[in-house]
Amino acid sequence: MGGPLFLGTDVGTFGTKSVIVDASGKILASSFVESDILIPNPGWAEQWPDVWWNAYVESIRGVLHAAKIDPADIVGISISGLFSGAGVPVDKEFKPIRPAIIWMDRRAIEECEWIRKEIGEDKIFNKTGNVIDPYYGFPKILWIKRYEPKNWERIHKLMTIYGYIIYKLTGVNCIDHSSAGNIGGIYDIYKRDWAEDLMEEMGIPRDFFPEEINCSKDVVGEITDEGAKATGLKKGTQVVAGGIDAPMSALSVTALNDGDLTSMIGTSMCNGVIQDELRLSKKIVTLPHVAYDLQKVYSHSGIATAGAIVRWFRDMLSQHEKLVAESSGISAYMLLDRMAEKIPPGADGLIFTPHMMVGERAPFWSPNMRSCLFGLRLSHTKAHIYRAFLEAVAYALRHSIEVAHEAGIPIKRIILVNGGAKSPVWRQIMADVTGQELRYVEPAPGAPLGDALIAGVGTGYLKYETIYEWVSVENVVKPNPENVRIYDKYYQLYKKLHESLMECYELASEILSSTQS
Numbered sequence: 001m002g003g004p005l006f007l008g009t010d011v012g013t014f015g016t017k018s019v020i021v022d023a024s025g026k027i028l029a030s031s032f033v034e035s036d037i038l039i040p041n042p043g044w045a046e047q048w049p050d051v052w053w054n055a056y057v058e059s060i061r062g063v064l065h066a067a068k069i070d071p072a073d074i075v076g077i078s079i080s081g082l083f084s085g086a087g088v089p090v091d092k093e094f095k096p097i098r099p100a101i102i103w104m105d106r107r108a109i110e111e112c113e114w115i116r117k118e119i120g121e122d123k124i125f126n127k128t129g130n131v132i133d134p135y136y137g138f139p140k141i142l143w144i145k146r147y148e149p150k151n152w153e154r155i156h157k158l159m160t161i162y163g164y165i166i167y168k169l170t171g172v173n174c175i176d177h178s179s180a181g182n183i184g185g186i187y188d189i190y191k192r193d194w195a196e197d198l199m200e201e202m203g204i205p206r207d208f209f210p211e212e213i214n215c216s217k218d219v220v221g222e223i224t225d226e227g228a229k230a231t232g233l234k235k236g237t238q239v240v241a242g243g244i245d246a247p248m249s250a251l252s253v254t255a256l257n258d259g260d261l262t263s264m265i266g267t268s269m270c271n272g273v274i275q276d277e278l279r280l281s282k283k284i285v286t287l288p289h290v291a292y293d294l295q296k297v298y299s300h301s302g303i304a305t306a307g308a309i310v311r312w313f314r315d316m317l318s319q320h321e322k323l324v325a326e327s328s329g330i331s332a333y334m335l336l337d338r339m340a341e342k343i344p345p346g347a348d349g350l351i352f353t354p355h356m357m358v359g360e361r362a363p364f365w366s367p368n369m370r371s372c373l374f375g376l377r378l379s380h381t382k383a384h385i386y387r388a389f390l391e392a393v394a395y396a397l398r399h400s401i402e403v404a405h406e407a408g409i410p411i412k413r414i415i416l417v418n419g420g421a422k423s424p425v426w427r428q429i430m431a432d433v434t435g436q437e438l439r440y441v442e443p444a445p446g447a448p449l450g451d452a453l454i455a456g457v458g459t460g461y462l463k464y465e466t467i468y469e470w471v472s473v474e475n476v477v478k479p480n481p482e483n484v485r486i487y488d489k490y491y492q493l494y495k496k497l498h499e500s501l502m503e504c505y506e507l508a509s510e511i512l513s514s515t516q517s
Contacts, residue, residue, distance in 0.1 A: 003022055003023050003073075004022075004023055004073070004075040004076075004456070004459075004461050005020055005021065005022055005028070005069060005073045005074045005075065006020070006021050006022075006023075006074065006075065006076050006077075006078075006452040006453070006455040006456045006459075006461075006462075007019075007020055007021075007060075007063070007074050007076070007077045007078075007233075007451075007452065007455065008021065008077075008078050008079075008080075008447075008448040008449060008450065008451025008452030008453075008454075008455060009056060009059060009060070009077075009078075009079045009080070009448055009451060010079075010080045010081065010245050010248065010249075010446065010447035010448045010451060011052050011055070011056060011079060011080070011081035011082065011161055011162050011165065011245075012081070012082055012245060012266070012447075013037060013082045013102065013103075013104070013267055014034065014035060014036060014037070014267060015032055015033060015034045015035055015055070016032070016033045016035060016052065016055040016056055016058075016059045017030065017031070017032045017033075017059065017445075017446070017447075017448050018030065018031045018056075018059040018060055018062070018063040018448060019063065019445055019448040019449060019451075019452060020063055020064075020067045020069065020074070020452075021449065021452035021453075023456070023461060023462070024469075024470075025449075025466070025469060025470025025471070027445060027449070028067045028069065029063050029066035029067035029068075030063060030066070030445065030448070031058075031059045031060075031062030031063035031066060032059070033055045033058045033059045033062065034055075035047075035051055035052065035055045036051075037102065037104075038099060041107070042358070043105070043106040043107060043357070043358055043359065044101075044105050044106075044107050045101070045102050045103075045104040045105040046098075046099035046100060046101045046102060046105060047099050047100060047102065048096060048099045048100075049088045049096050049099075049100055049161060049164045049165075050096065052081075052161055052164070052165065053164065053165055053168055056079070056165050056231075057230050057231055060231040060232065060233065061231065061232050064231075064232050064233075071232060071233050071234040071237070072234045074233065074234070074237055075237070075238065075455075075456075075459050075461065076219075076237070076238050076239075076240060076455030076456060076458055076459035076461070077169075077223070077233070077237055077238070077239045077240070077455055078216070078239075078240045078241075078242045078451035078452065078454045078455040078458070079162040079165055079166060079239075079242040079451060080162060080242050080243050080244060080245045080248040080249075080290075080447045080448075080450065080451050081160065081161045081162035081165075081242070081244070081245055082102060082103060082161060082244075082245055083102070083103035083137075083179075083182050083244055083245075083246075084100055084102065084103075084137065084159075084160040084161045084162075084163075084179065085100060085101045085102045085103050085105055085137050085140045086100065086101040086137055086140035086141045086143070086144060086158065087100060087137060087141070087158035087159055087160060087161075087183075088100045088158065088159045088160070088161060088163075088164045089144065089151065089154075089155045089157075089158055090155070090156055090157050090158075090159060090164070091154050091155070091156050092156045094156070094157070094167060094173075096164075097151050097154050097155060098144070098148065098151050100161055101140045101143070101144070102161075103135060104268075104304060104357070105134070105140060106134045106135075106357070106358065106359040106367065107134065107140070107143055108134040108139035108140045108142065108143040109134055109367055110146075111134075111139040111140075111142040111143050111146065112132045112133060112134055112139045114142070115132050115138075115139060115142070115185065115202065116132055118201070119198070119201055119202070121282075123198075124184075124185045124198065125280070125282060127188050127189075127190070127195050127198065128181075128184060128185050128186075128187055128188065128189055128195060128198075129189035129190075129278065129280045129286040129297075130181075130184045130185065130189075130285060130286060131282050131365060132184075132185065133184075133361065133362075133365050134359070134367070135184075135285075135361040135362075136182070136183065136184030136185065137182065137183035137184055138183055138184045138185040138186050138202065138204065139184075139185075141158065141183075141204055141208075142202060142203075142204070145203065145204075155208060157173055157208055157209070157210075158208045158209065159173060159175075160175055160176075160179045162242050163175055163179070163242075166220065166221065166239055166241075166242065168226075168227065168230070169221070169223055169224065169227035169230075169231070169233075169239055170220065170221030170222060170223065170224060170227060170239050171221065171224055171226075172220050172221035172239075173210055174210055174212075174214050174220040174221075174241050175209060175210050175213055175214065175241075176213065176214045176215065176216045176218075176241040176242060176243050176290070176293070177192060177213050177214070177215060177216070177243075177287075177288035177293040177294070178216065178243040178244040178247055178287050178288050178289070178290050178293070178298070179243065179244055180194070180209070180213050180288075181286070181287030181288050181297075182244055182285070182287045185198055185202070186198050186199045186202070186204060187287075189278065189280075189286060189287075189288075189297070190278070192213070192288065192293070192294050193213065194206065194209065194213070214241035215241065215293040215294065216240065216241050216242055216243040216248075216290040216291070216293060216454050216458075217240055217241070217291075217454050217457045217458035218240060218241045218458060219238045219239070219240055219458050219459065220239060220240065220241050221238075221239050222235070222236050222237060222238055222239065223235050223236060223237040223239065238455075238458070238459050240454055240455055240458035240459075241458075242451065242454070243290035243454070244287070244290070245447045246264060246270045246272055246298065246300060246447075247272065247287070247289050247290045247298040247450075248290050248447040248450035248451055248454070249262070249264050249417055249418070249446045249447040249450060250262040250264070250272050250274065250289075250298060250417070250450075251289075251290055251291055251450040251453065251454075251464075251467060252417075252444070252445065252446055252447060252448075252449040252450035252453070252467070252471065253415045253417050253441045253444060253471060253473060254415070254467050254468055254471055254473055255272070255274050255413075255415060256274065256291055256296075256464060256465070256467065257274060257276075257412070258274060258275055258276040258277075258296075258410065258412070259273065259274070259275075259409070259410040259411055259412030259413065260273065260274045260412065260413050260415070261273040261274075261401070261404070261411050261413065261414045261415070262414075262415045262416075262417050263302075263397050263400075263414065263415070263416050263417065263420070263430070263438075264417040264418050264446075265306050265307050265393065265416070265417070265418050265419050265420030265421070266306075266307050266418045266419055267305070267306075267307050267308050267311075268302060268303065268304045268305065268306055268307070268308070269302040269303050269306030269307070269393060269396060269397070269420070270300050270302045271300055271301055271302045271397055271400035271401070271404075272298050272299065272300035273298075273299050273300070273404050273409055273411065274289055274296055274297070274298060275296065275297045275298075275299055275409060276295065276296055278297065279299075279407045279408045279409050280299075280407065281299075281403065281404075281406065281407035282365075283301060283362055283363035283365075283403045283406075283407075284299045284300065284301050284362055284363065284403060284404070284407060285299065285300050285301065285361070285362050286298070286299045287299075290450065290454060291454075291457075291464040292464065299404070299407075299409065300362070300400075301361075301362035301363040301399075301400045301403055301404075302361070302362070302396065302400060303354055303355060303360060303361075303393070303396045304355070304357050304359075304360060304361060305354060305355060305356040305357055305371075306354060306393045306396065306420070307418075307419045307420065308356060308357075309352075309354050309356050309371075309389050309392070309393070310333070310389060310390070310393075310419075312356060313336070313385075313386055313389055314332050314333065314336065317382065317385075318332055318335075318336060318382075321335045321336055333423065336383075336386050337423050337424075337425040337426070339382070339383035339386060340383055340386045340387040340390060340425055341425050342383060343381075343383050343384050343387040344486075345391075345429075345432060345483045345486045345487055345490075346391070346486055346487065346489075346490045347380075347384045347385075347387040347388040347391060348377075348379070348380065348384055349375045349377070350373070350374070350375045350376060350377075350380055350384050350385065350387075350388040351373075351374045351375055351388060351391075351392070351490065351493060351494055351497060352371065352372070352373050352374070352385075352388040352389055352391070352392040353371050353372045353374075353392060353494070353497060353498060353501070354371060354389070354392035354393055354396060355369045355370055355371050356370070356371045357370075358370055358509070362403075363399065363400065363403045364498075366502075366505065367509075368505040368506050368508065368509040369505050370505060370508065372497065372501055373385070373388070374497055387429075390423075390425065390426050390429050391429055391433065391487075391490075392494075393420065393426075393430075394426075394429045394430040394432075394433035394434065394487075395433055395490075395491055395494045397430055397433070397434060398433050398434045398491060399495070401414075401434060401436070411436075413439060413473075414434070414436050414437070414438050414439065415438070415439045415440065415441070415473055416430065416438055416439070416440040417440075417441065417444050417446060418444065418446055421440040421441070421442065421444060422442070427440060427477045428477055428480070430477075431477040431478060431479040431480075432479050432480050432483035432484055432487050433487045433491065434479070435479050435484045435487075435488075436479065437476055437477070437478055437479070438476070438477045439473040439474075439475060439476055439477075440473070440475050440477065441471055441472070441473055441475070442475060449470070449471070450467075453466060453467055453470070
């Protein structure tokens with residue numbers, strides 16, 4: 001037997017990635033499996049959990065095959081996942097009753113109004129550190145209660161998406177602090193426990209959830225015969241509780257200390273800062289970190305469609321670039337970046353507000369927000385529009401930094417993660433818009449590496465601080481002072497646009513509702 005190996009998997013909104021890592025942090029193999037979500041109505045987003053389970057199994061079998069290692073050498077396993085929203089409702093046999101209503105689903109608007117009226121936002125905020133919005137899990141849970149009473153009667157437990165996978169592997173039902181906290185209005189951020197009084201007021205049964213809330217590193221079970229047969233893993237391998245993908249991804253790039261901010265640009269953008277003390281704001285989502293869960297918190301804001309708008313631009317407006325990319329072997333994104341690089345800062349007066357789903361989460365908490373392309377002239381080209389898209393996400397990052405400062409949260413390091421960090425042009429735009437030095441990790445495996453670390457901590461082989469030995473964040477992008485001055489002016493216009501459009505968002509929603517009904 002060789003040295004200890006650790007297996008980390010992240011079950012994401014659109015795909016599942018696994019890595020096998022040794023004790024030095026070297027990734028021996030990785031595997032990625034695409035999946036998708038169901039959108040039965042505009043603004044809805046859900047999926048049957050067995051879609052994620054099947055992706056997990058395929059990913060594990062793929063990474064074991066690629067690594068060519070003895071599964072017995074894997075001493076610990078951790079799984080992170082997308083925020084589960086209402087969770088996976090299961091019956092007494094732990095069979096799913098309906099699809100999980102996930103984080104990006106916005107259907108629970110009326111439930112939020114009911115909670116505001118019956119309980120009040122201040123009462124929720126003062127205990128949980130979070131507000132009332134369809135983003136959170138607790139209004140989504142109440143939506144099931146209101147609209148699907150027959151399903152509600154059958155619910156035995158509400159599980160996280162990765163908790164469901166852990167159950168299939170181990171037979172154990174568990175939840176960790178990051179997931180419990182991200183449900184929102186039923187978790188006491190001060191006591192790090194369920195807010196049973198709020199559960200009672202809302203009519204959410206306490207026994208829907210496990211008695212104990214685990215730290216992410218806690219060993220919760222071992223791979224069973226059934227789990228081993230499904231995945232190829234060895235029976236008896238230890239499994240830890242895991243955590244939500246965003247803080248796990250932050251940990252993977254050394255975000256462990258007070259004031260470490262990570263900007264993760266995947267489908268959405270999550271700008272999360274680690275705190276050693278509670279500095280709370282109604283504009284920020286706050287939940288326990290996946291490291292030192294009972295002391296540290298991960299507080300985040302961002303936008304729902306950051307990477308999604310760039311993907312949309314490629315798919316809908318860049319057929320020529322896609323064809324060239326296919327024939328040349330250069331990615332379409334790289335071709336678009338080359339075009340955008342030739343456009344001056346501010347895109348010659350073109351500004352985009354990057355909200356291409358109806359509604360937006362922290363820091364806006366708007367049910368009706370949508371995108372707007374402002375200042376378009378005949379002289380503008382496709383390259384101008386693409387640059388404006390990249391700049392829009394950078395403006396959103398600056399807004400998140402400002403919101404953190406307003407709450408008294410220090411920002412000591414800013415680290416870029418995931419898709420946005422891969423583009424040199426985008427990195428420079430973000431440095432220039434924020435006026436800050438930005439660090440980045442290249443390549444960045446993301447949440448699965450954080451999972452592998454947590455598996456090592458839980459099984460006693462590693463410490464949280466081992467991440468500093470595994471990962472270097474010495475790559476730095478410095479802002480261009482002249483560009484900073486230009487962007488300072490455009491950022492003020494960006495903020496003014498948001499303020500001015502608030503009434504228009506509401507009117508647009510009213511018109512659409514009346515014409516579609």
